[in-house]
Amino acid sequence: MTRAVVDTGILVRALIKPLGTVGPVLQRLRDGAYTLLYSETLLQELVDVLGRPHIRNKYYVTDEDVETLLSLILLRGEAVVPGQRIEACRDPKDNKVLEVATAGKADVIVSGDEDLLVLSPFRGIPIVGPGTFLAMLST
Numbered sequence: 520m521t522r523a524v525v526d527t528g529i530l531v532r533a534l535i536k537p538l539g540t541v542g543p544v545l546q547r548l549r550d551g552a553y554t555l556l557y558s559e560t561l562l563q564e565l566v567d568v569l570g571r572p573h574i575r576n577k578y579y580v581t582d583e584d585v586e587t588l589l590s591l592i593l594l595r596g597e598a599v600v601p602g603q604r605i606e607a608c609r610d611p612k613d614n615k616v617l618e619v620a621t622a623g624k625a626d627v628i629v630s631g632d633e634d635l636l637v638l639s640p641f642r643g644i645p646i647v648g649p650g651t652f653l654a655m656l657s658t
Contacts (some may be wrong), residue, residue, distance in 0.1 A: 521627065601621075626644070
């Protein structure tokens with residue numbers, strides 16, 4: 520089973536546009552196609568972003584949508600407690616993704632963030648966009 524860290528931006532895009540190109544990332548998680556590695560910090564960031572008024576209002580995100588997503592993550596995911604701090608990314612906020620990936624022995628990091636993509640592979644872990652990730656799951 521593929522072990523993946525999916526950055527917050529991808530999860531948000533998949534939730535607000537389920538029929539878009541990134542939507543299948545959540546559908547494949549529902550199907551049990553991969554294990555989502557997450558940390559408490561990444562979950563807090565996800566809840567924070569989805570709670571922002573401009574996101575809520577523009578994309579009609581409800582409390583129920585957020586609860587459903589969190590339930591899916593808890594069901595199909597694996598909590599990781601990073602043991603070491605990593606400072607490798609141009610954007611310091613993205614280091615937490617790298618910390619979860621290395622601590623959780625991820626097979627892949629999924630991101631659309633150029634600050635992360637330029638680091639691929641990071642300590643042997645490929646960092647790919649959602650399209651590449653979905654193609655990997657289909658092989």
